[in-house]
Amino acid sequence: MELQLNKPICFFDLETTGTNVSQDRIVEISILKIYPNGNKESKTWLVNPEMEIPEEVIAIHGISNEKVANEPTFKTLSKSIYQMIKDSDLAGFNSDRFDIPLLAEEMLRSGIDFDLKNMHSVDIQTIFHKMEKRNLSAAYKFYCGKDLDNAHSAEADTMATYEVLLGQLEKYPELENNVKKLSEFSRRRQSVDFAGFIVLNDNNEELFSFGKHKGKKVREILEKEPGYFGWLLNADFPLYTKKVLTQIKLSALNTKVD
DSSP states (O other): OOOOOSSOEEEEEEEESOSOTTTOOEEEEEEEEEOTTSOEEEEEEEOBOSSOOOHHHHHHHOOOHHHHTTSOBHHHHHHHHHHHHTTSEEEESSIIIIIHHHHHHHHHHTTOOOOOTTOOEEEHHHHHHHHTOOOHHHHHHHHHSSOOTTTTOHHHHHHHHHHHHHHHHHHOTTSOSOHHHHHHHHOSSOBSSSSSSEEEOTTSOEEEOSGGGTTSBHHHHHHHOHHHHHHHHHSSOOHHHHHHHHHHHHHHHHHHHO
């Protein structure tokens, strides 16, 4: 089976210094790009995170501080990585909650105006959890009938993720072989910023999902409490969340002018 694609889709996986989207950094990224004609392109980069990798994290993915000491920084690699993914949809395992938000952070730190509005994202983990509720190694065994060697190697995990999605499409006829439909099915909730701080209601209006204004409309709060916007921009939120908030505020201002 081949994916039915209208444009390329990039399966990717990150190995990082930790799990804090705002503070941690990428140490390895692997991308498998699938084109509509079935052609494939794969690239893997080791990345100097410009910070110490904790020993407990090294024990998981095996990438030591010495291994990345002489590798390029993400900022150095960012244009090449962006060129590879900018015309594509994105897919990964737990990518909506972690890999995509962290990738967006790294891009924005590097000065690249990374925007997800025109990209669909397919989170293979969500499909798996909705159907079977296990981890990547179990998914690979279940859908592909093979053991996953080199788990927590970005390249091995990326290729396994791609194969698992193909296996899911084979197993579940009710899954449409269409990236937009897969994106909708694999989305946990209608979040605007992927990190989940801003979500959509049934009328596609942005709501805060946290704090004292949880459940309230973002546009109304930013209009009534302009100081709250300043606090949000200075607080420890992901850069992409701040970008989305700024877009909402500017859109509201333009609407009032019109």
